[in-house]
Amino acid sequence: MTTIQEFAGYPPTWCPGCGNWPIGQAIKKALVDLGYSPDKVVIVFGVGCSGNMNDFVNAYAIHSLHGRALPNAIGVKLANHRLPVIAIVGDGDCYGEGGNHFLHACRGNHDITVLVHDNSVYGLTTGQSAPTSPKGFKSKSTPQGMIEIPINPLALALTQGATFVAQAFSGDLIHLIEIIKLAIRHRGFSLVNILQPCITFNKVNTYEYYFQRTYKLSLDHTKDDYRLALKKCLENNEEKYPLGIIYQVEKPTFHDQLPQFSDDVPLIEKEKFKDLDRLINLFQ
């Protein structure tokens, strides 16, 4: 049995009261509850306040480039599909800089868990607008107000093929832990969009804001109903935020569908290919 202490790295450097604190706690608690130890899990961090968790959680990890955590995570999974692979990223990181990777990772149903810290702002670069910022949002980079409408990550993931789409709120730790655990347990691409106030640079999407506008999906919410899920995902557009697993179905993962893994032996453990003669003869 592992303990939270085993996963605890350096003391975090987040602002007091930042939503990253409970998310960090929830991730560690979820890993402990699932029986993992730091030597049996791979985490890929993006770059941003969320990615800074790299130093605060012990694991085999990559602190990637901004936006590129998902392809790194996919590569790790392809090399060793027995290891659980988690990407810890931010909204600007995953939906902006890495947006293309995000939608293609959904399409592939790669068996990775993507935990997005969605604070609707760029924190680490001190307060510019994000792809998730509300229309009209005034920030250092949009002093006249944001012109674009915010991205809807849930609907994007759902429509591009993600097999697990969930939303959680950093203000509800117990619920967040449960959702993260279920996301990691899910076989296939899982997204948890974690609503998180940035107390320093986002004066709009505050704790108060989310307390008033989030609600938990009822216990009898049908998780495999695509149309219902889409309806729920689109509620984000109306600033009404469902919390919980909006959509979940079982489908073959990317690596399940590769004939190379029909023997279930991870790439890293396979025997070296020996029949070079046949390939050489192709050129005769």
Added chain:
Amino acid sequence: MATLSVKIGGEAGFGIMTTGLLFSKVAARSGYHIVDYIEYPSLIRGGHNAYEITFSDQPITALKKQVDFLVCLNEDTFNKQRHLLHSESAVIFDGDEFNFEAPFIKVKVPFKKIIDELKGKVVMKNTIALGALLALVGGNLVILDDLIREQFLKKGEKVIFFNQSFAHAGFNFVKENYSHLIKDYLKERESKEAQLVLSGNDSFSLAAVAADCRLYASYPMTPSSSVLSTLASWQSETKMIVRHAEDEISVINTALGASFAGVRSAVGTSGGGFSLMVESISFAGVAEIPIVIFLASRPGPATGMPTWTEQGDLLFACFAGHGEFPKIVLAPGDQEEMLELTLKAFDLTDYYQTPVIVLSDMYLSEGHRSLRKKKVEEILFQYHVNRGKLNLNGTTSLPSSLPRNFLRYQVTDDGISERLIPGTSGFFYQANSYEHLEDGHTTEEAKPRKDQVDKRNRKWITYLARDFFLPKFYGSQEAEIVFVSWGANKGTILEAQRLLRDKGLTTGFYHFTHLYPLDREKVRQLFSSNKRYILVENNSWAQFGKLLAMETGVIVEEKILRYDGRPIEVGDIFGFFS
């Protein structure tokens, strides 16, 4: 026999590439040496494709410019290629389609009529033409039959016979109507060794498999694309994961993820895709994640001339990536060196835990050479994987009861730290794109920063002492004129040297393969003040000349440069002296 050349031209989409390669293979199986190359525009149908093959019973290294046998699948071919013909050249064409008044030997083969008689499709013109060409040069039809059989094996006997019948028709037509022109240039040689016909991309693909590369990621981009399709076609056998990702940024980051997790990984691209990868190359440098990057150049800037050739990315390859980190750039000069240097690249990237670029260009990547099969087997089978300080069996230091932080970036004398496969019990570590401490944690402190920079830089010192190769020298050590070049110009320069020697001019030639970094002292010693050095490069900036000056202080004033999208020709070098 003399060295001869054939050129097969026609509209894009009519199987020119397949036909040309079949001729190269017939020649190689008959015991002849070949060099081939294809010119084609960046489109799928229409436009002009031309496949040229130079063959000889003696070893050859370059294309012959003049065309001895021209196969015209349309009139356009004749008009575009006629300036390469001489009075003894034979032209195979359909006299019902067009005619010409010129002093060349006409071999009229009624392609259209034969197609109608055999109820074939227009695209079978090329098979008739190939049969006709083969008859004219005295080739063995059985060998072509074998090749057609191998090509259509999966489609069954009927398809095989059907396709063979077109080759036979062309062959027999020439036998019956032009017997007086038939020579025995391609007569099957009695003492022949088994040969392979390999393009540079084929060589890279074979060597990647032999090197135990287990993940190859790529986004299609000419002229690297055939590596992607070749490795993909083998994956059910080799078990390699071949991933065509959404863009080149995903390509390299997938490969880096897999490499971090412990499998040998590579990516392939051309200049534009390479540009997208550059930030991630820097990431690989600081995080010390091995990666082989196959960069097959074409003329830039931007989309440039996609299906043509240039050595315009050398300096970009050497300096790609922000910040300072070691990188190794290797450039094979031909298909054989591509085998050797690709194998070496996988070892070097594992050993030095830093990016290694294998630099090619369209001419090398898509052109073919015949190689002795024994030689290829020798290179591939004698190779043994060396993964350097990757500890596959845990680590020498025993784990404590609780997993602890592994010193992934431990400061060492040679600059290289031990690497563990993630999942190894008792430890954990992070590969960090930020500057970091020995244990991988992020740092902004002055001393550990400097220690890590010094550590990474020491990899180059180790490399120069352990793995750097000086250029190969060809020709006479006494020669006053010495060519300096790299990459695919090699074969052309060797041929030019031979021709110049026949004219009484002996020359030397330094062929560089280990382009970056260069060993300042060792390279300087190669150059003496009383010789005449001439750079030969397929670009307009003399990029290797600049690199040489920067890295070693050696300045080469005289230059032969070509940058019109065509490879350096023997005439470019020969003409320099007249």
